[in-house]
Amino acid sequence: xxxxxxxxxxxxxxxxxxxxxxxxxxxxxxxxxxPNGYLHIGSLYAINLNYNAARRFGGKFNMRFDDTNPLKxxxxxxxxxxxxxxxxGYDPGNNVFFGSDYFQMIYDLTEKLIERGLAYVxxxxxxxxxxxxxxxxxxxxxxxxxxxSVEENLTLFRGxxxxxxxxxxxxxxxxxxxxxxxxxxxxxxxxxxxxxTHYRSGDKWKIYPMYDYAHPxxxxxxxxxxxxxxxxxxxxxxxxEWVLNSLDFAFPEPPKQREFxxxxxxxxxxxxxxxxxxxxxxxxxxxxxxxxxxxxxLRRRGFTQSSIHRFLTEIGVSRDMSTVDxxxxxxxxxxxxxxxVGSVMAVIDPLRVTITNYEGDIEYxxxxxxxxxxxxxxxxxxxxxxxxxxxDDFMETPEKGFHRLYPGNEVRLKGAYFIKCEEVIKDDSGxxxxxxxxxxxxxxxxxxxxxRKVKSTLHWVHAEKNLPCDVYLYSRLLTNENISGExxxxxxxxxxxxxxxxxxxxxxxxxxxxxxxxxxxxxxxxYFVVDIACxxxxxxxxxxxxxxxxxxxxx
RNA sequence: UGGGCCGUCGCCAAGCGGUAAGGCACAGGACUUUGACUCCUGCAUGCGAUGGUUCGAAUCCAUCCGGCCCAGCCA
Numbered sequence: 001x002x003x004x005x006x007x008x009x010x011x012x013x014x015x016x017x018x019x020x021x022x023x024x025x026x027x028x029x030x031x032x033x034x035p036n037g038y039l040h041i042g043s044l045y046a047i048n049l050n051y052n053a054a055r056r057f058g059g060k061f062n063m064r065f066d067d068t069n070p071l072k073x074x075x076x077x078x079x080x081x082x083x084x085x086x087x088x089g090y091d092p093g094n095n096v097f098f099g100s101d102y103f104q105m106i107y108d109l110t111e112k113l114i115e116r117g118l119a120y121v122x123x124x125x126x127x128x129x130x131x132x133x134x135x136x137x138x139x140x141x142x143x144x145x146x147x148x149s150v151e152e153n154l155t156l157f158r159g160x161x162x163x164x165x166x167x168x169x170x171x172x173x174x175x176x177x178x179x180x181x182x183x184x185x186x187x188x189x190x191x192x193x194x195x196x197t198h199y200r201s202g203d204k205w206k207i208y209p210m211y212d213y214a215h216p217x218x219x220x221x222x223x224x225x226x227x228x229x230x231x232x233x234x235x236x237x238x239x240x241e242w243v244l245n246s247l248d249f250a251f252p253e254p255p256k257q258r259e260f261x262x263x264x265x266x267x268x269x270x271x272x273x274x275x276x277x278x279x280x281x282x283x284x285x286x287x288x289x290x291x292x293x294x295x296x297x298l299r300r301r302g303f304t305q306s307s308i309h310r311f312l313t314e315i316g317v318s319r320d321m322s323t324v325d326x327x328x329x330x331x332x333x334x335x336x337x338x339x340x341v342g343s344v345m346a347v348i349d350p351l352r353v354t355i356t357n358y359e360g361d362i363e364y365x366x367x368x369x370x371x372x373x374x375x376x377x378x379x380x381x382x383x384x385x386x387x388x389x390x391x392d393d394f395m396e397t398p399e400k401g402f403h404r405l406y407p408g409n410e411v412r413l414k415g416a417y418f419i420k421c422e423e424v425i426k427d428d429s430g431x432x433x434x435x436x437x438x439x440x441x442x443x444x445x446x447x448x449x450x451x452r453k454v455k456s457t458l459h460w461v462h463a464e465k466n467l468p469c470d471v472y473l474y475s476r477l478l479t480n481e482n483i484s485g486e487x488x489x490x491x492x493x494x495x496x497x498x499x500x501x502x503x504x505x506x507x508x509x510x511x512x513x514x515x516x517x518x519x520x521x522x523x524x525x526x527y528f529v530v531d532i533a534c535x536x537x538x539x540x541x542x543x544x545x546x547x548x549x550x551x552x553x554x555x
Numbered sequence: 556u557g558g559g560c561c562g563u564c565g566c567c568a569a570g571c572g573g574u575a576a577g578g579c580a581c582a583g584g585a586c587u588u589u590g591a592c593u594c595c596u597g598c599a600u601g602c603g604a605u606g607g608u609u610c611g612a613a614u615c616c617a618u619c620c621g622g623c624c625c626a627g628c629c630a
Contacts, residue, residue, distance in 0.1 A: 034630055069629060126628060133626055137557045140626085171628050181558040183626050192628035211630045232624050235559055261561080261623095272630095314578055316568050318561090321623060325566045328579045338592070345589095372592060393589090403590075412588060445588055457589035 008317035011053050013258055014226055018057055023253055027059030028225045031090075032066040032099070032215070035077035035199075037272040038287040039084040039295045041308075041329075045263050048312040050228055051090045062222050063092035067100045068214045070198035080287070084295035089305045099218045100200045106209050106217050107161070109247055110172070110191065114153045118246050119190060120146055121156035122173045132178075133186050139179035140186045146175065160193055163206040167193045174213070176242060184239045188212055212236055216243045220251040231259045231319060263315065264323045268293040283490045303329075307336040342369030342376045345414065345459040346507040350388040352434040352463060355419060358385045362465065365445065367415035379510050383416050386463035388506055393458050394435060396424055403455035405435065412457040418443040418450070466506040 006012040014027055029050040033043065054061035063085065067073045085092060113119045122145045124132065134140030148156070157172055159165060172191035180186055190213035197203050209217075219227045227240075237257050244254035269275060270293055278284045278292070288296035298308065311332040315324050345367075362384045370376035389405065398406040405411055410420040416439075423436035443450045 032630095036630080066630065072629075122628095129628080130626075135557085135626060139557090168628065173628095183558080186626080189628050194628085208628095210628075215630085231560065233630095235625055237559095259560085263567090266566080314567075316578095318568075320561055320567095322567060325579065328567065331579060334592095343591090368588085370592095371588080401590090414588060416588090450588095454588095455590090457587090459589060 006056070008049070009319070010049060010226075010228055010258060010260055010317060011056060014053055014057055017225070017256075023225045025223055025225065025253070027054055027057040028062070028223050028255075029054045029059065029228060030062040030064050030219065030222065030224050031085075031092075032064045032218075033081055034066045034069070034072070035074060035081060036069075036072040037077060037276055038080050039088075040270050040272075040275065041265060041268070041293045041295075041298065042263055042270040044088055044090075044295065044308060045312060045315075046228075046230070046260075047085065047088070047090050048309070049260060049317055053226065053228070059225070060095065061092065062095045062097055062224070064097040064099055064218060064222065066211065066215065066218070067098060067198070067200060068208050068211060070194060070196040070201075070208065073199050075199050080296075087299060087305070088295055088308060097222060098200060099214060100198060102214075102218055102221055103201060103205055103209075105221060106214055107207075109217060109250060110209075111154065111157070112249070113174075113246055114157060114172075115150055116246065117150060117175070119172055119174050120148050120153050121160070121170050122146075122187075122189075123170050126168065129189075133183070134178070136183070142178050143173070143187065146187070157191075160191070160207050161205075165193055167195045169193065172207075174239075174242070174246075176239075182235055182238055184212065184236050185242070188239060212239050213243055216240045216255070216257070217247070219255045219257075220244055220247075224255040227255045227257045229257060229259055230262045231321070232262075233257070234259045259319070261318050261320045261322060264321070265293055265329060266323055266326045268326065278490060281490060302337075303333055304336050304340075307333040310336065339370070339373045342379075343371070344508050344511060345381075345461055346505065347388045347390050347459070347461050348505045349391040350461075350504060350506055351391040351394055351432065353387050353389050353419070353460070354434060354436050355385050355387070355439045356422070356436050357438045360384070362462070365415045381415060381508060381510065382462040382465040383413075384462055384465075387413070387460045388463050388466070389413075389435075389458050389460045391432075394421075394432070396432065404458060405437075405456075410454050412443070412445070412454050413460050414457050415445050416460070417441065417445070418454055461506050461508055465509050467509055467512050468504070468506050 006015040017023060018027060031043075031047045031050050033039070039047075051061050053059070063082070065073075065078055065081075082092070082096065110119065120143075122129070122143045124143055124145070129143070132141045132143060156170065160170055160172070170193065171189045173187045174190050176185045176187055178186045188210070190210050191207050192210065193206055194208050195206070198205065198208075216227075237259070240257045241254075244251050248254075264270060269278070275287070275292060275294065278289075279287055284292060287294050288300050290297050290301040307329075311329050314328060314332065315322070362382045364380040365383045366378050367381055368374070368376075368378050394405040395402050396406065398409070403409075403411075405421050407421050407424060410418050412418050419437040419439045421435050421437050424432055425434040425436065427433050
């Protein structure tokens with residue numbers, strides 16, 4: 001980062017604090033995921049902003065697993081999250097922490113809180129508590145247990161810890177204000193009894209602190225200065241501050257919570273709950289399905305680290321909820337890839353072309369790997385009497401504006417010669433199965449002696465010397481437009497993000513030795529090829545990230 | 556409707572009292588060994604609306620309108 005100036009409102013807040021010497025410690029941010037799902041593009045947005053803020057001010061960045069609910073969390077997720085962060089370029093290094101490691105500290109502080117008369121054990125059932133909480137427009141009423149003595153509270157709380165009570169039987173509540181217009185301040189539950197094995201602390205604890213209570217303490221323990229979270233936690237800020245203020249003897253310079261607006265990507269599902277549903281119900285291959293906006297999905301879809309960084313920089317940060325068009329993400333990828341990776345020709349739906357006046361055997365033609373970056377070199381492709389072109393590059397009766405192959409029309413074959421279509425061969429059902437064309441030997445690419453022009457250039461592959469493969473066309477990300485409420489119509493949603501298998505597709509033979517994970521840009525329509533699994537026994541797979549542009553569809 | 560947050564081009568987003576950056580998308584043109592790429596050009600007399608303060612307002616004030624969040628022993 002060469003610019004030390006704040007680039008968004010959050011950094012401006014930090015900048016001001018630095019200038020005013022608010023903290024006598026370095027700027028310190030953190031990313032606190034709950035290990036209950038995989039990272040997605042929305043998580044990356046949060047990571048990016050915390051990570052960059054720390055870096056910009058020469059501060060520190062922690063990664064902390066917010067694991068205070070043993071019912072939902074699992075080691076599978078912590079490993080995946082760390083892996084994805086590293087892949088995305090936000091390596092937390094040794095600064096990986098676990099909220100659960102602070103359970104004892106939080107417990108000890110809680111006894112102090114009780115001693116200060118700021119928390120009490122409440123015996124109300126969940127239903128009773130709900131009723132007494134009041135509504136958005138009416139105040140709540142005090143719990144009958146609100147005025148228990150410190151001694152009784154301490155005894156009861158210790159009882160909770162020892163497992164004397166069953167889950168749901170008693171909770172510890174903060175004593176704040178049941179008539180607060182802010183629902184979060186109506187004596188929130190801060191500790192509950194849970195009968196579950198924590199993926200990390202095992203069965204050591206019977207009680208677990210709630211997020212609203214644990215989070216500020218965890219931040220403070222880690223010397224965090226700026227705790228940035230999404231805007232829906234704005235209402236929780238008073239509670240965050242209440243907790244740390246109540247524990248001021250332990251944290252003289254408490255961190256401050258600041259909020260940013262969430263982002264959505266058009267047509268992408270970024271809700272952990274729905275993502276989990278899709279995975280567990282089998283509508284997608286897994287968390288790494290290319291139709292998902294998860295880090296693993298994006299990676300498989302062909303996104304690069306720098307394309308994601310660029311995207312996150314481009315969209316900025318604000319307090320609003322934004323819905324970024326998916327085309328911006330795709331644009332960032334295209335921009336990154338076009339100068340870094342070469343192109344390759346592939347035929348999705350092959351149509352055989354016989355060049356009737358071509359008598360030679362196989363001839364290798366030289367093709368540039370990239371038309372924007374000469375450093376990517378050239379490759380030799382087999383050309384011969386029989387080749388394959390894409391079926392939609394031919395129209396028997398061309399519509400207006402169609403300049404590709406049609407009877408009587410001449411086009412250029414990329415890297416090879418001009419060919420003219422002379423005859424169309426059909427099968428019994430009338431389907432076009434082959435085109436008979438003639439080529440002009442004088443028009444070889446690079447020869448420089450072409451005096452006439454053609455209006456179109458086609459991609460092609462040799463009819464025999466090629467690589468058959470299965471092609472998956474992921475036309476778009478799985479959409480959430482079918483979701484309404486709890487139950488989503490995944491059948492419909494899955495159709496929208498259809499995964500189409502084209503088993504008869506063929507690619508250049510040059511791909512045979514391509515390294516796994518290498519990426520190639522299709523020579524047409526801005527398709528990108530990813531997920532090339534060249535391992536023995538596996539089939540090649542492609543996907544295209546850019547849907548056909550509207551203008552192509554119309555023409 | 557109690558409280559909180561937010562409204563600048565179709566979508567992001569700069570701007571922080573001195574006369575509306577940029578990106579994506581879109582449109583037109585040039586170029587081209589792919590209708591891609593590249594290169595030009597266009598795209599808010601307008602900043603949710605209405606009043607007000609001011610020499611001057613997207614920026615300050617008031618009212619209104621619209622959107623989002625909150626009543627888990629989830630995070």
